[in-house]
Amino acid sequence: MHKIISFGIPCYNSAADMDHCITSILEGSNFAEDIEIIIVDDGSKDETPAKADEWAARYPSIIKVVHQENGGHGIALLAGLREAQGTYYKVVDSDDWLDAAALSTMLSLLRGFEERDMRVDLFISNYVYEKVYEGKHVTISYHGALPRKKVFTWDKIGYFRPDQNLLMHSLCYRVDVLREANLPLPAHTFYVDNIYAYVPLPHCKTMYYADIDLYRYFIGREGQSVNEATMIRRLDQQFRITRIMMNAYHLYTDVKEPRLASYMMGYFTMMMSVCSIFSKLSEEDRWKEENKRLWAELKEYDERMYRHARCGILGIGTNLPTKAGEKASIGLYRAASKIFKFN
Structure with missing residues (x-):
């Protein structure tokens, strides 16, 4: 049948x-x-x-x-x-x-x-x-x-x-x-x-x-992939996935429908921001360096995508400079997670 x-x-x-x-x-x-x-x-x-x-x-x-x-x-x-x-x-x-x-x-x-x-x-x-x-x-x-x-x-x-x-x-x-x-x-x-x-x-x-x-x-299951502690332990995989998504499209030239390109840019920006905020939540400095490398790779890959991701509210809010800025970025993330109830 x-x-x-x-x-x-x-x-x-x-x-x-x-x-x-x-x-x-x-x-x-x-x-x-x-x-x-x-x-x-x-x-x-x-x-x-x-x-x-x-x-x-x-x-x-x-x-x-x-x-x-x-x-x-x-x-x-x-x-x-x-x-x-x-x-x-x-x-x-x-x-x-x-x-x-x-x-x-x-x-x-x-x-x-x-x-x-x-x-x-x-x-x-x-x-x-x-x-x-x-x-x-x-x-x-x-x-x-x-x-x-x-x-x-x-x-x-x-x-x-x-x-x-x-x-x-x-x-x-x-x-x-x-x-x-x-x-x-x-x-x-x-x-x-x-x-x-x-x-x-x-x-x-x-x-x-x-x-x-x-x-x-x-x-709610302990060790679930969206559990915050688990996400920090698996940051290498978060970076791997985000890089694959980055290299999938030059969004503003490859995607012909403007509204779809805009939506996908928003989704990709969220992925970049997740890498940024969880590199700050981690106690390992190597992830902060990895986050800098990722943003540099994006700028080299597609400067227009980089500008949209880095210069928007999410990009700025999750990459505030200095130790005080880092704490503020984490505070903004905590507030957003309560407002939008995401996991």
Whole structure:
């Protein structure tokens, strides 16, 4: 049967979480035969491989399994994309889940696009930070930034607030678009979801935004990649990802749609600012030097991108000179994180 969508679930030692994730997709889709779930066992050392095989044995027409040597999140994501038979592809991390009612709505819309022979390159929906241990839910929507209930192009988008960046959790691409983008995802590296949410965008010509709270993003696990202490320990990977994004495009010449170029510049500036602020949060001086090198590389690579990133509010605010300025930059970051509730 033709598959309308493939859900890729990268799993590494995910035995404790994966059942909830998989069940949410099966039940939310009402066990539909036109969906596909691809569980990618990324060299797990726990019961993940056996659990994955059990799921595939129970639902052989819906679930398939890929076993591979450990390559990291990006390599697992690409393995799922390589196997995908659906028109669309959505990544769901193994400790996250999808809302049943929202998933049902999404599937109805995607089926409608195909029935009407309407090409939509990118389907966008809301996501929810599930701060389980705090008992809080923070919804990220795109009200004001994106048109609703219509297929649109980049010239119709509006202004994105700092908390409204299009992240992996909100995106569902056409498979052919993702494959055409030739995603440069490095092995054994966290934060590849930023590349996933950035590099394919110029390949997308038509979009649809559904105002539904689909993706539930679990926040609070100790050692989680977005935990501040973890991000400081993995600063090398943050710099690696930011450099890949920098070298992906000369935004003002390569990206033809001005509003898309402006949005991508904002996203990239945020990545540069993350490197700047976390190099200050680190107690290791080497990261401050690395941050200087990164900004110098950007200036040499594309002076216009450098000016937009360095001379804007974020660039200035996260790179204030002197020890006092460093403390002020950190204070501004703390205030922004409370206002915009980002992680």
